Amino acid sequence: MIKTDILIIGAGPTGLFTVFEAGLLKLKCHLIDALAQPGGQCSEIYPKKPIYDIPGFPEVLAGDLTKNLLEQGKQFEPGFTLGERADTIEKLEDGTFIVTTNKGTKHHAPVVAIAGGLGSFEPRKPKIDNLEFYEDKGVEYFIKDPEVYRNKKVVISGGGDSALDWSIFLADIASEVTLVHRRNEFRGALDSVEKVRELKLLGKINLVTPAEVTTIHGNQNVEGVTIEKEGENILLEADHFIPLFGLSPKLGPISNWGLEIEKNAIKVDTLDYQTNIPGIFAIGDVNTYEGKLKLILCGFHEATLMCQSAYKIINPGKKYVLKYTTVSGVDGFDGSRKEAPKAVVQAIN
Numbered sequence: 001m002i003k004t005d006i007l008i009i010g011a012g013p014t015g016l017f018t019v020f021e022a023g024l025l026k027l028k029c030h031l032i033d034a035l036a037q038p039g040g041q042c043s044e045i046y047p048k049k050p051i052y053d054i055p056g057f058p059e060v061l062a063g064d065l066t067k068n069l070l071e072q073g074k075q076f077e078p079g080f081t082l083g084e085r086a087d088t089i090e091k092l093e094d095g096t097f098i099v100t101t102n103k104g105t106k107h108h109a110p111v112v113a114i115a116g117g118l119g120s121f122e123p124r125k126p127k128i129d130n131l132e133f134y135e136d137k138g139v140e141y142f143i144k145d146p147e148v149y150r151n152k153k154v155v156i157s158g159g160g161d162s163a164l165d166w167s168i169f170l171a172d173i174a175s176e177v178t179l180v181h182r183r184n185e186f187r188g189a190l191d192s193v194e195k196v197r198e199l200k201l202l203g204k205i206n207l208v209t210p211a212e213v214t215t216i217h218g219n220q221n222v223e224g225v226t227i228e229k230e231g232e233n234i235l236l237e238a239d240h241f242i243p244l245f246g247l248s249p250k251l252g253p254i255s256n257w258g259l260e261i262e263k264n265a266i267k268v269d270t271l272d273y274q275t276n277i278p279g280i281f282a283i284g285d286v287n288t289y290e291g292k293l294k295l296i297l298c299g300f301h302e303a304t305l306m307c308q309s310a311y312k313i314i315n316p317g318k319k320y321v322l323k324y325t326t327v328s329g330v331d332g333f334d335g336s337r338k339e340a341p342k343a344v345v346q347a348i349n
């Protein structure tokens with residue numbers, strides 16, 4: 001059982017900034033995300049796009065914003081459960097919560113902050129009989145740790161950036177990489193397409209187009225796949241089959257948690273972004289209220305106010321006096337200390 005003060009569902013920009021604001025209040029956070037990496041939409045959909053409306057940053061790449069948020073929160077030692085979807089919630093008699101993921105990992109916290117954005121990103125799956133049987137037995141929809149594929153035979157299917165980029169990356173790690181796509185043309189970045197064609201000429205990627213994986217073989221684990229290419233069946237040995245057909249967001253199981261939902265978003269009180277269930281908050285793109293804007297800076301504001309109420313729930317009767325970080329400095333949980341400049345402290349005192 002993972003125990004924490006604030007359990008954050010969703011490691012997008014809103015969830016990541018919550019770690020910092022909670023840390024200032026000496027509250028510890030743990031984040032669950034269905035994706036294999038933190039950053040939410042910023043890292044999954046547009047990591048290389050510049051954002052122009054983050055206060056203080058005239059221009060910042062979405063991927064760099066994620067990196068900076070992780071760096072800013074690092075001193076408060078957040079925990080992560082990645083590649084797992086929060087599925088069920090149980091309220092205990094003492095008012096605390098247990099959240100369980102689709103992989104059975106249990107988390108216990110007095111406060112739950114849903115920062116689930118558009119919902120958990122679910123992989124689009126190809127229509128293949130028995131696909132589910134081979135999940136985690138050689139069929140994977142995300143690549144969490146490329147080392148898993150060292151010296152293995154890997155079949156990747158898809159025509160976008162993910163399929164191209166991972167084929168290129170794994171060409172140096174796996175013993176054999178086969179990229180299968182149902183068209184001859186790819187949707188991904190031009191330089192990635194060129195690189196794949198280059199690696200094909202060097203014999204480092206086996207490119208099969210226009211074709212589709214139609215069957216998976218193997219007793220317990222994936223041992224091979226059948227690829228249909230222009231009416232012909234090709235049987236190929238494989239240890240892993242990785243369909244990378246993109247992700248679609250779904251509010252999913254959270255919509256069954258008894259929360260008030262309006263147009264696929266969670267209704268909140270704008271006082272502190274608490275939902276209709278005391279102790280459960282919803283912040284960032286996942287919530288709705290009059291005048292709601294789905295912007296990163298709005299998520300940051302909501303996270304900040306939410307943490308104040310979380311503090312009161314976790315420390316009943318204790319008063320918190322807001323202090324500027326320029327005055328108080330920042331005490332990390334890892335023993336680090338960022339001092340407030342003496343001149344500022346003197347000027348304010």
Ligand SMILES: Cc1cc2nc3c(=O)[nH]c(=O)nc-3n(C[C@H](O)[C@H](O)[C@H](O)COP(=O)(O)OP(=O)(O)OC[C@H]3O[C@@H](n4cnc5c(N)ncnc54)[C@H](O)[C@@H]3O)c2cc1C
Nearest residue numbers: 010012013014033034040041086116117119120284285296
């Ligand atoms: C192309 C594009 C450009 C954009 N440009 C801008 C811009 O210029 N400026 C701006 O302010 N905003 C922009 N946005 C919007 C911005 O990205 C969102 O407002 C922001 O990402 C919301 O952050 P979030 O943390 O609330 O949610 P998200 O970033 O959506 O993250 C939510 C996370 O929660 C996870 N999750 C959800 N449910 C579960 C569950 N049950 N279990 C586990 N994990 C779960 C998801 O996997 C996801 O990683 C843009 C969006 C797009 C798509």
